[in-house]
Amino acid sequence: MSDSQAPSTRSIAFTVPAHAAEALQETVDDFLAHAAGGTTPAQRAAEIRAQDRDAGLDSLAHLVEVAEGSSGQARVAAQFLAGLYNGDDFPCSLTDFRRLDDDLMEHCIQVLRLDSRHATEVHRYFPNGEVRWQAMIKRWGLADEPAHTPLPDDDVVHSCQDDNKLDAPGYRDVTLFVKVAVGVGDVCSLGLALSAADFERLAADLVAVHRLAWTRGKPLDADEDEPRPAWL
Known part of the structure; x- marks a missing residue:
């Protein structure tokens, strides 16, 4: 004996014009045939x-x-x-x-x-x-992030100028501001926030680049009468 139960049923009555009865019956039969196979729309x-x-x-x-x-x-x-x-x-x-x-x-x-x-x-x-x-x-x-700010491409070099502002109010963490060209005739000021450790490495790298350039004589991009910087 099967333990499966028959699905519950529900009686629905329609009152339709006589000329539409046959069409309704065909529609109901088609629906029931598809419903049994689980294929109605x-x-x-x-x-x-x-x-x-x-x-x-x-x-x-x-x-x-x-x-x-x-x-x-x-x-x-x-x-x-x-x-x-x-x-x-x-x-x-x-x-x-x-x-x-x-x-x-x-x-x-x-x-x-x-x-x-x-x-x-x-x-x-x-x-x-x-x-x-x-x-x-x-x-x-x-x-x-400001709205609709696209991500910059990786490893792209942008020309910039020092904006002559350093933000370090009593701390060694520094925000270095530079001016960056972002379009034709459009320049924005960009702040680069650096930790104390990162800024120390940056300063050391910059000094090393200049020191190496001057140990070989005068750097190729130096002015004719430009002296060796005292801080080297």
């Missing part, structure tokens, strides 16, 4: 939504793992997740978004599809999600 749509949700959750977990890691694309993944968390405060630049490889791009699209359902906010899929997102935002300094 509504059932198929529900199945696809469930599959999309599972794929989206897997992709979301993967992106969080990347953003909390140290790979070359971790910061962009963090920007994307922060944008879903609060797009007004942390807008994600499409220029940066395009830097992702094909695999991570697909994961982002899956997460966008998941988020479009508006079931819940992305960080709420995780225990202590709020704490994890805030830690991620703090780690990558996303709260300190």
Whole structure:
């Protein structure tokens, strides 16, 4: 004897014009035939939504793992997740978004599809999600960025001028300000915050470069009557 129970049933009555009765019967028969096999449009749509949700959750977990890691694309993944968390405060630049490889791009699209359902906010899929997102935002300094600031390319050299400002109010940590050309006729003042240890290394490196140049005679870029600096 089988322990399986028959599915519950429900009686539904229709009152329709006589000329429509046959068409209604055909429609009902077709629906019941497909429903038995789980292939009605509504059932198929529900199945696809469930599959999309599972794929989206897997992709979301993967992106969080990347953003909390140290790979070359971790910061962009963090920007994307922060944008879903609060797009007004942390807008994600499409220029940066395009830097992702094909695999991570697909994961982002899956997460966008998941988020479009508006079931819940992305960080709420995780225990202590709020704490994890805030830690991620703090780690990558996303709260300190002006809106729509693209990431600089790695190892690109920019010409700049000393802005004649040093910010070290009683501490050895120093902020060095330089003027950088960011466009045609557009110059901005940029502050480089250095720890005491980093600034000491920078000063030593600069002195070493100048000392080496002068030990070989006069540097190639020195003026004709330029004397050797006294600080060497």
